[in-house]
Amino acid sequence: MKTEPLTSAELTDLIHGLNRLARNLWWTWNQEAQEIFQKLSARAWQNLYHNAVAVLHEVSDYELRTRLQDPAFAADVRDVLKRFNAYMEEGDTWAAQNAQKLEGKPVAYFSAEFGLHETLPIAAGGLGILAGDHAKSASDLGLPFVGISLFYRQGYFMQTINEENWQTEYYSRLNPRNLPMEAVLDAKGEQLTCMIQIATSQVKFKVWKVNVGRIPIYLMDTDLPENEEHHRELTLRVYGGDSTTRIMQEMLLGVGGVRLMRALDIQPSVFHMNEGHAAFLTLELMREKMATGHTLEDASKATTKECIFTTHTPVEAGHDRFTSDLVQYAAHKFANNLKISHQEFMDMGRVRKGDESEPFCMTVLALKHSRTANGVSELHGEISRQMWQDLYADKKVEEVPIGHITNGIHVEGWMKGPLRRFFRSRLGEHWDTDLNTHAFWSRMEDPDFVSDEEIWALRSLLRRELIEFSRRRLLLQSQSLKRENFITFDHLLNPDVLTIGFARRFATYKRAPLVFQQFEQIVKLVKDKKHPIQFIFAGKAHPRDDEGKRFIQHIIHLSKHTELHGHLVFIENYDIHVARQMVSGCDIWLNNPRRPLEASGTSGQKTSAHGCLNMSILDGWWREAFDGSNGFAIGPDSQPDSIEEQDRVDSENLYKVLTQEVIPGFYNRDSTGIPRQWIQKIRRSMSTITPEYSTWRMVQDYANKYYLTGE
Template identity: 45%
Template sequence: MAKSFRDKLFALAHNYWWCWQPDVTSIFRDLDAAKWRELDHNPVLLLESLTEDLLEQRARESVLHSRVNYAYRRCEEYLHDKNTWGALNAGILGQKPVAYFSAEFGIHESLPNYSGGLGVLAGDHLKSASDLGVPLVAVGLLYNEGYFSQQIDEDGWQREIYDPVSNHRLPIQKAKGLDGKDVIVKVDTRTGSIHAQAWQVNVGRVRLFLLDTNIEQNTPEDRRLTARLYGGDVRIRIRQEVILGIGGVRALAQMGIVPNVVHMNEGHSAFATLELIRQRMNDDGMSFPDAMRETTEMCVFTTHTPVPAGHDRFGYDMIDEHLGPTADQLGIGTVGLIGLGRVNVADPNEPFTMTVLAFKCSRRANGVSALHGMVSRRMWTGLWPNKAEHEIPIGHITNGVHLGTWLAPQLAEVYNRVLPPDWKQRSGEADTWKNFESISSGEFWEAHEALKQRLIGMVRRRMITRAQRLNHDKKELIELESLLNPEALTIGFARRFAPYKRADLVLKDVAQLAGIVADSERPVQLIFAGKSHPADDFGKGILQRIFKMSQDPAFKGKVVLVENYDMNLARHLVQGVDVWLNNPRRPLEASGTSGQKVVLNGGLNCSILDGWWAEAYDGLNGFAIGNGRIHSNQEIQDERDAKALMKVLQEEVIPLFYDRDEHGQPHNWIKHMKRSVRTLGWRFNSDRQVMDYVMKGYIPAAGGEYCEMDRFH
């Protein structure tokens, strides 16, 4: 039976494929633009808010019937297309897919299941796996209150707001097992069982399964286990990770999904390896050593954290309470299990570390940039005491970003004129971009300027909304309507306000910065956004310092701090800024992906030579802060980097931006923009990233081709 107009809309709404299809997104927006924005771009809520009659009226007014029919047909063709890159290159994964585990997934702002870069990276990985047709399913947790909504009070202090989200109001549905019943898993601990229900999120061709403990089988305490992302103490953390790893593998088994490869995105999901070993012992009668060897062969591990403090660690009692029953089933006891999570197995004072377990149970492991791979080999030499540092089996696959999600549709139309007809399907290949620099400079610049105007409009709206919440007077509301100068060099800084990211580095010399932003001939303005972890008062203090500077008469209207950084604000920022500022304390930025999103949209990076930028910068595709050297004294390093930042702004960035011809176009700046897109757009692209994982990790782990040194290069 043919689907009705409304049924087709709901079908589109329940597959997040729509969120990287501008023409489909525009259908939802055209139904009711104001409500679409008010509902955080949630298509299910939007459709439920419209009666049959009102929906039909809007459809007639906006001529939507043919557009919906076309979108639905395109979606169906996409979902059932067998002629994909994955079908040609990853056939070994066809019947037994990759299972990709992550503690967070940033698919879209309507599904607040992410806190920052790690989750958005995971979301982009799924989207590219879908576009490429790579057989992959994903497993995570469903956070009923998400991370948090950020409010900045009158004094500039961050306040966290947790708003419960009803699952039935999201574009998700309950996962079903082979028996047709809801998938509910149980994990035993020494002090009782924890239960979780699986929900299914469709991300194009990829199924994402999210586990939710807010069900009646659990105690009140355990019902809140999946309430918040990164919001609890160490006990909540280990219980979340038990559900993610052990519960996740069991949920897949209930659905009849037998993975060929398990990819752990960070150590949070490392307990999955223990359940895989247990299943092999039970199903195939293997001994523990044999089952562990077989499991290790099929596991791929990506580490993201370049500092020891960033890895989850648990004491003996915590491990025994939560993993004791598993240890007994494995026949190794708690002492034996804890040894799997220690560098020095015999050291009773060394805690259990999730990253160590993941390394020991994975044949293939990688960092997320070339520099991070080197840092990781140095950090974990103790796990391979008989190997030289360069022989440590930790390689790297540098992160990338999803073109369909982050490239502005307006620019995509411009790119269509110079790139091959199938360029979006081959965006992760260098040859696709070879003619990019023939793009019309005028058209490229005009599109960029329009996106900057759009960004400024959004910043104004968000600042007005905050001012209204705080009951500011009408005069200030009127002033905010003209906040920021569309003609000024606009620098963006948006990321987690972790201390090592040094959001306040630009404030080291306030007088010098004041002189820069006060220049009426060459105006400069800065837009800041980002959240600090709820428990990080030091990070909140940095945020507050930037806010107070933005209120200083010398900086007011030229330095802006926008509250509640999310994927929607991120899109506007990376698509609209002229320059993206990134100044972490090298080498603590494992990769970073925000600047890669800016690249796709023609913005230029001004960054410390850390993470991805250390392998991307060529002298003509952006700007480098400093020379990449590290001082042993942190204070001296910060001082040196702050001076280098001011130097590059004053001597390179600002002069190049304001070097204009008689028509007001900065031709040399545009040359840098073109070179940045051509040289970096394919390299730091999640299609290229996923293809690398398939060829260097997934296929070898599934028993395919040999991977040299069993290490990613």
């Protein structure tokens, strides 16, 4: 039937809506919205990091108006915009019912990194991914919330592997015009700037805003011509430079962030420090109070009532510490503002007051000036209380005021397209209404809701998509696009084989090569004709972590020059996009940190919704989640005192679980080829893990336990 063409005004309205949508990262967790931009230019979508803004720049206004005259496409656009507008305007949110106290007085969440999407690579690892998921769930819950961070012009590094299998790094400059962000303007319509003092210089910064659903994240940027060159480069790279750069970045984050809140007339009810990087904000809050006549003691007490602190680091060396000379150089203005001596100022960041050999620790500063503090899993809370007991000398370990809230993930943001379509086909258009509830996921244990065959079909599809993604990436990595190489790479990995994934930061305590300590036995397993296995690895080592780089080099060497060739691959340049493919497509998610050094970990939480099972050391979140039926535990709920003994025992236990539980379970098929017992574990994993280890639950915990508790 003929349909009337859209009028110019109707087209303009749809185009305006698409541009507004592209600049709000809500589309990163809405499948239909992503498909709109993909349809506009599939090549641009794939090559430009799935960037909705860049796709719209690729498509001319003339083409866009022409394409929107397709009635079906225009209808799809209207449906997506209708859903987006309904989300943005929804009034009956969880926070509207449960957190009215925060209305007009939002949570100000300070984090040195936010991992939101591969489009905006301004995160180095799990801390940033957690912050991004925290923000997305704050939006879903309707929580009054603002994020504060830095805009790193070169982001985090891009990884390549050289001819010696050694990680090398390169950087590309990010252009705000092509990113889902916008300049924050002042009353005159010019980009807002603020100023802080660093060392002896006045450093100006401009501000960008990233819209994440209903909430904003503000990014500070010192790349201004008025600043000295080394100050312009403060916001060049995530955790870039030396200790001098680091302390200056943290001054900008903490002090600059508070001043930004004042410039925007935002009055937070609570300042949440996600790690110690932002702890200088407490000194700026004290300075403000003293400027109105308060004493330092009163200012300190009042500031403590406003702040909460989350620590993510169970390793002493992981806490930022700065020497007295560096603090004197970069931050002497703090002591002047607080009317105290340099040594008195240093004591604010020391466990032992007056100990001039002790450096200034950002975690100590945060703990001393927060009304509450927490670790990110039950075990991490225990470790943190032990680690910082000396700061609370009058208390027993169990009385140290550091609690815990276990991390989670933004479930919808990590769900792969086939899984979304799987649920939509069963539950209809509004399939995700109660996505974050236990009731939603408990249906996965009901064979009348979904059969074993349907679950196995989904798993086969997701594994196939991962294998084909891996082949494409490996071919590009080889930089050899001859016809015969396409054929060669299409024989790498096998879509029918038990696929084990390991992808994360290549910090040495995560022990990426541990499984290959039993090398001869692993070779036999991958070559087994009836029950073979295969491995997909990915991850980046910090540019200055040569030991982590050696782990990468070792694994790549094994993949190229040993009998594991063809059964073990390493995917370069790990990012959120690679992670999304791997957590959905693998059958087993391997996690073997040196316990208890994994504060929480969240990569394994992303797998459960897709039917990938965890095989992990009982550390971090997995220690709480494992119930004997929803995955696999490597070893007991304890560890030897000796590192060498721990590595030996964990290697043996890993091999034991792999050969005695995992491989037999995966390949134990009935007469129709279905692994019924394996699928029962998948059902339990989906039901018990997905709703519990989500940021939907986590952010509610923060609100109820910390944000809403006042003093």
